[in-house]
Amino acid sequence: MSTVDIATTPSGSQRSVETLVSKLRRRQVVGSRDAALETVLVLRQVVSKARFSNIDQLVAIIRSVGRRLVDAQPKEHSVGNTVRKVLHHIREEYNTASKGTAASSSKVTYTISNFVLQGQPRKQTVAPKSEAIITLKENDPDDPDSFSRALKPVLMEAIQDVLDELETVYDNVSKNAKDHIHSDEIILTIGHSRTVESFLKQAAHYRSYTVIVAETGPSYKGHEMAQSLSAAGISTFLVPDSSIYAIMSRVNKVIIGAHAILANGGMFAITGSLLAATAARVHSTPVVVCAGQFKFTPLWNLYHDFGALDFADPSSVLGFEEGSLVDNVDVLNPYYDYVGPELVDVFITNDGDHPPSSVYRLIKESYDDDDHEL
């Protein structure tokens, strides 16, 4: 946990970091994926300009940047996730590069505890890209830059992997859509999740089904969703949120997006999701959550945190011009609902389908344990 003075980070990238920080603070970057993408781009810049002579310095730099970004907007979890992911990739690359023979990660003593801690080695683990063994020389006093010079191409590749994953996440999530949606089903969705949108559209190529979209007050993102779906030729109904429960008995499946997926299998999703999920539970309707892996967040206890719901301004609920009410009425306008793991049946990610109970394992695989606290 060596903290690196901010000043050591290159000034050029410092500016871009600050820009992103203020954008995040000011909510000029919203949405998990956008925030993640911006973060990757900033990190790439930071890494490309960073000066380091060993891996620890590099990690410290990235962590300090990540900490700033996370502090700027702790509720945009994908920022932290992305930083973790990048760190994870960098370490992997470093390990493969430096010790091609003895990969530290694979050198595991097979004990039960280790098995539980580290999970199964992932099949898709990025294959070591560096065919040509790079000669790494850390802390070379003669040429302090030799290490970074040698490692940087690999690092950039690793970061590019993260970026690619983010850019293809929608396609990857929805590639199995037709397996989840069957003909003549009635699907209920809520809000406007681009993951869900592409998922449904993808399924529409193979199946004909009906989507009921709840309009999702007070943001009414459902309107956009319904418009987009019907434009894609899907038979779509837009219903008020209040009728979700009433129509639930006829719904075959609830498909919703997520803002962040927590390690316990719960998730933050747009306001109204809890209502839909609870109604679905009552009717034993399956609740399917579509989300990219970058939304997996190694946090557990957020449902105790009232503020995590990210309350927005009341203006969409109560007009500011209602002078006499403004003074006497307290309006709460949360962005998100916390939906517990017991209400979710399956997460469909770009890395396969998982039950809520296995989310923690995915998280363990995706991120290094040291990075849970940036």
Next chain:
Amino acid sequence: MPPKSSSGKEKDLTDEDDVLQAVILADSFNKRFKPLTVGKPRCLLPVCNATLLDWTFESLALAGVQEIFVICRSYPELVKAAIRDSKWSKPTHGLKIVPIITSKETFTPGDAMRDIYTRGIITSDFVLVQGDLVSNVRIDEVVRLHKERRRTNKDVIMTMVVKESGTVHRTRSLGESAVFVLDAQTSECLHYESVTGYPHKKVAQIPREIFQDHPEVEVRYDLIDCGIDVCSVEVPSLFQDNFDYGDIRRDFVHGVLTSDLLMKNIHCYVLKEGYAARVADTRSYDAVSKDILARWTFPLVPDDNHPGGHSYEHLRGNKYIAKGNSVSLSRTCKVGPNTLIGAGTTVSANASIHASVIGRNCTISENVILKNVYVFDGTVVGEGSVIEESIVGENVRIGKGSRIDRGCLVGDGVVLGVNARLGPFDRVSKRKEVGGGEESDEDGDGDEDEEGEDSELEDVEALQKDVSVMIGEGSNAIVWPQGPREDDEDFDEVERYNNQRLMRLGDNCSDLGADDDDYADYDSDSDSDNESTTSMGSNAHSIASSTTSYTDPSAAIHQLQEAAANTEFQFEVQQSLERAFAEGHSVDNAAVELKTLRMASNVELRKVREAVVKAIVEKIAVREEGGAAQRAEIAKVVKRWGALIDKIGGVDAVETVEVLQYHCAQSSRLPLFGQILAALYQDDIVEEDDIRAWHITAAAKGETLKEGTTLAENVKRCWAVGAKMIEQFDEQESSEEEEEEEKPAASKGAPKKDDEDGESEEEDGSEADGDSDDDDGDDGAAPLKAAASGQTPAAPKTVAKAKEPSEEDDSDSDDSEDEDNGHDPPVSASTSKASAPATAIPAPPSATAPAKKSEEGESSEEESGDEEESGEEDESGDEEEGSEEEEEEETRAVPTPVKQPPAATVPPAATPAAPVVAPTAAAAQREDTSSEGEDEEDDDDDDEEDSDEDEEDEPGPGSTTKDSKQPPPPPPPPPGPAVPSSSTAKPPPAPKAESSEEEEESEDEDDEDEEEKTGEGTKTQTATTASVPVVPAVSTSATAQPAVPVEAKTSLDPVTESESEEDESGSGEEGDEEEESGSDDDEDEEEDEEEEDSKPTSASQPQPRDVNASKETITPVAPAAAAAKSKTSRTPSVIVSSSEPSGSGSSDVYATTSGSEEDDAEDDDDEKAEGATLSASQPKPDTLGSSVGSSRGSSTYTNETFTSRHTEDTKDTDGKSKVSSILDDIPRTTVKG
């Protein structure tokens, strides 16, 4: 094209690459936060634990501003240090913050702007904000729009950001709000009027042109002024050019919008989303803090993007507790909703905190109760203290068991002893320690402000007696005095104590009597539009009543409201004139200075005139030797400076004379009145006609004044002097006219005829009018046109600045002259009459009118019985139809006598002359009454006129042609004389006219007369016959105002006249109807108007009527407005009155709107409707008042009517309509035209 456009785009891009600059006025230039701002500038006061400056920076950074100039005045070192230490000055923030220390002499935002200009720091469009802004608005969007507008229109200099809110809103300052008049399409700000909460402003005046130029107008009183302006580069230079711009809104915006010279546009950007507000006072401090805690400023909320960089945890109920476990909350303490607690603060057991903001490192002891309290950093609140609705500064120690009531402000570092008791609104600050370490620092920054504070503090300390009870033992505090300061009146209206109370934390102002009622009113009224309309309707009645009760022609209402402002203004004018006198400025320069002064102070033109006349009169030295020396002295002064009177923004000689009279009556220069008047006359500043017009006004006779006062006596004395002068005029005229008769070849015939007519009239008069003779004798003085004969031409010149009106003017002048003649003749021999007509004829420069007259005169010669007036009028009519016209003339003659003020009784005499009318004296009286009633009633109620018109219309189909022929309605009674006559001789009008009304009527009549003249002029033109109305010289030739009512009757009468009996009946009906109509509500009038519009009558008739009606309506409104500013005084004004008595105004607005909407297609109709409604609502015609504006307007009228009858629209052109909106009731009105 494509390449071009692309290049253009690139340009745009480069444009946008320009650094966006912002200027923060970090000084508040007022003392609302004292004593919290003792020792630090307001912009460093914490709001939710971040300084206002931080909030402002954050708001600007959000908008992508790259370069910020902070203008600081008080405690500049502190501001600089704060900026230096803040996160904003870190290079990575990309913000360039430049503190600019302005001089101590910068007392207003205007001064600061001038400073900005002289420093030349502004290179492009910039954002101007106050240093107390809290906003999450994307200002860059506003900037983009602004630049777009600039691309097409370089005159767009500013975009103000305003936020929609209700009329009642905690964040909206009642003490300092404004009415915005916006173009609904472009959101251009057409008019700005600031509104003070106390005295509660109820009337907003909107220039009439606005409604003409913009089809859809929004009048909004529901906007929060966010204090964000996107300005163009030239804005600072405008401040530089106008040294008197102080406040950005009240002076600059208002000045720019009302200026005739600048031709600049200002737009508004109405925020639909986002939040922006200023912390301008303690009340808004409270409101903004609560808005922040309620997350209206999202994402600028404590737990997200706290400008101070603190991080807070957001808990259920909008509780914000600093993160990091530095806050120690006792297990038994209660932290209520909407509370923020800073880092390091300790809250002890059983303490209760509700809706409060606690700073960092504070200590809240056991059993403390805090409600709506703002506690700054490091303060300790002792056990068991109770604090409500107060602001407690930094490092304050509050002793055990203290109680601080609502509205208290506790300055930094104060120590309150045990059991201190602060009453409501107490302000305490730390006693100044001599040579104290901290103090010395502050002294280092010391500026005048501080010195001012010091002196204030000393004053305060002098008052400290038994306050130890209040502040407890061992306190270092001093208690500031409450209540208004002695020099309260010296302050700007906004800054006065009672108004400030509206901006005070915790003050519900329940004791501000009437105002509170108003608030209650609009609380309830704001519910629905329907309600508001109805309330306005009720208000309409109340307004009418209020108008009746008001007696002083010179805008008494405004004087009440703005007495202080006026005195200040008078003083300023005096000063500037003294300077001009002393330094020998040119008249033009002095005039420019006065104009700017007037714009800055927003004062009526009349006030300026008063001030100027006063200054000039006082400038004249009183010579003991008297006689020639005195005269020379006067001539010198008048010659040098007299021209100034007309250069200050309007020519209205009648008003000038009146002003002169009243001033002389009040000053020691009383004996000089005659001489000064003569001197003015010599210098062509005042024409003969003006003097006549003035002479017959009620004001000139002092009738409006209380009998017996010295003022009244003096006024009367002046009037007598004027009478003498007019006598002289008459004598001269008689002699000169004879000579002149020969001059105009074309007119020769006419004068003869006139003479004949006059003779005949004389005969008639002698027969029937004993009274008339007497009156004439009285008036005899007035009719001194003699002098005018030479100068009459001059009068038209002055009047006819607009060339178009020349004809009208001529006719008018003729009319007036004729009228005079008419008066004169009875007494004087035929020669005198002859002379009078002669003068009249020569007077019209344009040959058309005289020629017509001559023709008419010839035709009418036969008519023996007709008076001159009637004859002339008849003449006009005669051209077309001789016989009928004669009859008509007869009928007219009847009304004319009535109208002629001198002989109210005379009319009966005249009636005999007119065969048709004659039947019975009663009938004559009726007619008289009707005619008079028309005049008077018109004055009183335009409705009557309307009704008359309607009636006329009904019979009308046949009459249309006749009407056209008869263009000159019976000449309105000479205003001045008419009044007395009306009062005395008019029993019939009496029913309508109340005693109070009579006075008003007199005034009104004057106006009407003027109007009538114009109307006549127009009519004559339309008819192509130049009728010389008998109207006495009420109005100068320049001011031609149509007399609608008269016309209507006459027109009707003629129609009916063809059937002799019908006339009588018609007249009687008219009278009755008039009375009825008078009683009728405005609505009826409106309906009537509408009916008229819709009526099938030939175009010619309705138009004249409409014109008249509109004009009438307009004029009456103006007086009611009372506020009529100099320009507007004459110009017709639509008054939309807000709550109170002004109600009629409000109804007007509605009426206008409704009418306009209905008539959208036809502009004419709209105008008519407006006029009608206006007239209906407000019976009072203007006082003689303004010359220029009205004259222009009238002239245009005539022209238009002349050229195209259909376009009557123009009537409003120059006039300003005052739309007073019920501010409270109508948060937003949309007027579609």
